[in-house]
Amino acid sequence: MFEKILIANRGEIACRVMATAQSMGIACVAVYSDADRAAKHVAMADQAVHIGGSKPAESYLRADVIVAAALACGAEAIHPGYGFLSENPDFVEAVETAGLVFIGPSASAMRAMGLKDQAKQLMQAGGVPVVPGYHGDNQEPAFLSQQAAEIGFPVLIKAIAGGGGKGMRLVTQRSDFAEALASAQAEALSGFGNGAVLIEKYITTPRHIEIQVFGDGAQAVHLFERDCSLQRRHQKVIEEAPAPGMTPEMRAAMGQAAVTAAQMIGYKGAGTVEFIVDASDGLRPDRFWFMEMNTRLQVEHPVTEAITGVDLVAWQLHVAFGAPLPLMQAALSINGHAIEARLYAEDPANDFLPATGRLSHLRLSPLARSDSAVRSGDIISPYYDPMIAKLITYGDDRSQSITRMVDALDNYYIRGVNHNISFLNALMVHPRFVKGDLTTNFIADEFPDGFHADLVVQDDPAIAVVVAASVHQLDCERAGLLSDQLEGHEVEPSNDWIVAIADQHRSVQVSLTDTGYLVELDGQDCHVVTQWSLGDPLFKAVINDVSVSVQVEPAVSGYRLFYRGAEINARVISPRAADLMKHMLFKPPVDMSKFLLSPMPGLLVKLSVNEGQEVKEGEELAVVEAMKMETTIAASKTGKVKSIVLLEGSIVEQNDVVVEVE
Numbered sequence: 123m124f125e126k127i128l129i130a131n132r133g134e135i136a137c138r139v140m141a142t143a144q145s146m147g148i149a150c151v152a153v154y155s156d157a158d159r160a161a162k163h164v165a166m167a168d169q170a171v172h173i174g175g176s177k178p179a180e181s182y183l184r185a186d187v188i189v190a191a192a193l194a195c196g197a198e199a200i201h202p203g204y205g206f207l208s209e210n211p212d213f214v215e216a217v218e219t220a221g222l223v224f225i226g227p228s229a230s231a232m233r234a235m236g237l238k239d240q241a242k243q244l245m246q247a248g249g250v251p252v253v254p255g256y257h258g259d260n261q262e263p264a265f266l267s268q269q270a271a272e273i274g275f276p277v278l279i280k281a282i283a284g285g286g287g288k289g290m291r292l293v294t295q296r297s298d299f300a301e302a303l304a305s306a307q308a309e310a311l312s313g314f315g316n317g318a319v320l321i322e323k324y325i326t327t328p329r330h331i332e333i334q335v336f337g338d339g340a341q342a343v344h345l346f347e348r349d350c351s352l353q354r355r356h357q358k359v360i361e362e363a364p365a366p367g368m369t370p371e372m373r374a375a376m377g378q379a380a381v382t383a384a385q386m387i388g389y390k391g392a393g394t395v396e397f398i399v400d401a402s403d404g405l406r407p408d409r410f411w412f413m414e415m416n417t418r419l420q421v422e423h424p425v426t427e428a429i430t431g432v433d434l435v436a437w438q439l440h441v442a443f444g445a446p447l448p449l450m451q452a453a454l455s456i457n458g459h460a461i462e463a464r465l466y467a468e469d470p471a472n473d474f475l476p477a478t479g480r481l482s483h484l485r486l487s488p489l490a491r492s493d494s495a496v497r498s499g500d501i502i503s504p505y506y507d508p509m510i511a512k513l514i515t516y517g518d519d520r521s522q523s524i525t526r527m528v529d530a531l532d533n534y535y536i537r538g539v540n541h542n543i544s545f546l547n548a549l550m551v552h553p554r555f556v557k558g559d560l561t562t563n564f565i566a567d568e569f570p571d572g573f574h575a576d577l578v579v580q581d582d583p584a585i586a587v588v589v590a591a592s593v594h595q596l597d598c599e600r601a602g603l604l605s606d607q608l609e610g611h612e613v614e615p616s617n618d619w620i621v622a623i624a625d626q627h628r629s630v631q632v633s634l635t636d637t638g639y640l641v642e643l644d645g646q647d648c649h650v651v652t653q654w655s656l657g658d659p660l661f662k663a664v665i666n667d668v669s670v671s672v673q674v675e676p677a678v679s680g681y682r683l684f685y686r687g688a689e690i691n692a693r694v695i696s697p698r699a700a701d702l703m704k705h706m707l708f709k710p711p712v713d714m715s716k717f718l719l720s721p722m723p724g725l726l727v728k729l730s731v732n733e734g735q736e737v738k739e740g741e742e743l744a745v746v747e748a749m750k751m752e753t754t755i756a757a758s759k760t761g762k763v764k765s766i767v768l769l770e771g772s773i774v775e776q777n778d779v780v781v782e783v784e
């Protein structure tokens with residue numbers, strides 16, 4: 123086996139690769155940029171080499187610098203991880219020319235799958251089903267429009283060099299085609315330096331099901347499927363294996379097609395063949411089509427590891443070292459069910475804009491595999507993918523792995539940056555998800571107005587009432603013990619409270635017991651057994667024999683509770699205060715619509731208006747950029763620009779006022 127390898131990547135995947143390599147006795151060399159000097163992957167490595175500035179182009183994308191680093195420290199091989207240089211055949215050649223081993227497929231296999239149109243032509247020739255469409259060279263708009271009409275609307279325009287959903291447009295009627303084509307081409311040209319597109323039939327009840335393949339250059343096997351249908355804007359959010367509703371016939375047909383694809387290009391290493399599936403009539407062996415092949419390890423590989431018991435990184439290392447496949451097809455089988463959730467630093471309540479900043483608190487959940495490269499105190503920087511962790515749960519069946527994911531998410535504690543834990547949990551407990559009724563439109567269909575944790579309704583709001591009352595009781599007992607209380611104003615011990623959640627008032631009676639609390643709610647006794655102590659943000663208890671973990675944060679005259687995808691404000695007040703509140707006047711919130719605020723922290727890259735200019739509702743006022751994503755700030759009403767508060771080029775914080783309109 124290799125004695126030393128270099129990992130040409132960062133973040134969780136660098137840590138993931140190192141964990142396996144180090145357990146096999148292989149020394150690991152990390153590379154790092156300026157922003158990553160103190161990163162976990164650097165701390166974990168046996169040796170680390172600084173390779174340049176924080177921007178990927180100045181460090182993680184510099185093939186020459188990385189190869190030189192590997193040579194200088196005596197590494198024999200380079201693992202590319204995913205992203206960055208992992209699918210770049212020129213990098214493979216540079217590594218091999220330097221006399222090193224590239225842990226992955228050959229440059230020619232990568233090239234064969236590099237462009238979507240060529241890959242589709244190749245697969246079609248090999249008898250692998252591909253989505254009906256036009257994959258040729260002719261890029262004349264009139265010709266492509268004619269092709270689209272022949273395929274039949276709706277169609278999808280896709281950049282042949284695309285990735286991450288960029289350069290992709292859905293067109294539902296011919297009159298919209300020309301405009302959609304122009305914008306897809308422009309996006310593809312600026313994003314990938316290649317404006318060419320292909321046209322394919324849009325599958326209207328689509329599921330994304332992919333097959334993990336593995337080759338040793340001579341033979342190939344598949345390690346079954348992953349369902350990645352839960353996507354937001356064509357980006358995967360939840361992945362699972364096996365796919366809900368998969369039949370043995372369809373699995374065999376998809377596995378065979380994927381192995382054929384791998385064999386046609388003499389594939390060596392881990393790869394994924396992605397298929398789009400028409401699920402309008404359940405899963406059927408004649409309703410799947412090749413989309414593309416990713417010639418690398420995928421983000422979601424852990425779910426496959428969980429159900430097959432295979433360490434895919436260990437297999438990558440063996441095969442790269444020249445060994446044959448460790449197991450053949452007949453020796454591979456599926457055991458149980460696994461789910462992965464991608465935990466991001468982002469703001470679900472604010473159209474999922476990426477978030478940056480310091481993770482003031484991070485407590486990984488002990489209930490699941492967490493692949494993560496950040497620790498408490500680390501910074502989520504604007505330079506790289508804002509993923510905090512991948513959470514993977516495993517169970518005997520799908521329902522057990524879902525239950526474990528729900529518990530694991532409830533136990534994951536993050537503060538300092540916005541994150542999507544509540545959103546992930548709301549997906550997990552969604553009845554349609556639980557049923558396994560998935561399509562790639564799930565999130566768009568079920569959350570048409572975005573995600574608002576405040577509005578997630580709990581099956582059993584009593585949990586929130588009981589937890590808020592219990593926490594409050596302990597708070598009061600402690601306040602009652604404080605010394606030097608002002609005479610006549612001592613904290614009166616009380617057991618009667620009103621818990622106010624939204625406009626619902628529930629009256630409770632709470633008392634401490636030897637094992638926790640007794641809460642009387644609506645004439646019923648709730649026994650709360652807990653060891654919880656004040657100050658612990660995680661309230662773990664057994665309430666009438668049901669285990670719950672609720673995150674509790676102090677808030678104005680009460681608490682903010684985080685539980686199963688819901689974020690609930692619960693005020694705990696005396697019956698007298700509740701009575702008085704009924705007579706209080708409602709004061710409408712101040713109208714802030716004339717102030718245009720930056721929706722996220724970042725760089726103000728463009729100011730599109732001048733002071734005194736008339737603007738219409740919806741008109742672009744400014745553009746903010748963060749995480750390589752541009753977001754337009756538009757006028758929320760028609761008016762005149764009163765003042766420009768921040769100048770082009772300024773660094774902005776979230777909610778900074780950029781422009782005032784009158």
Ligand code: ADP
Nearest residue numbers: 284285286287288323324325328330356413562
């Ligand atoms: P990218 O490389 O940009 O990620 P893909 O070709 O992998 O693009 O497609 C990304 C996603 O777009 C898929 O997972 C699926 O949700 C959707 N998609 C792609 N092709 C089709 C199609 N023909 N019909 C319906 N949805 C599609």
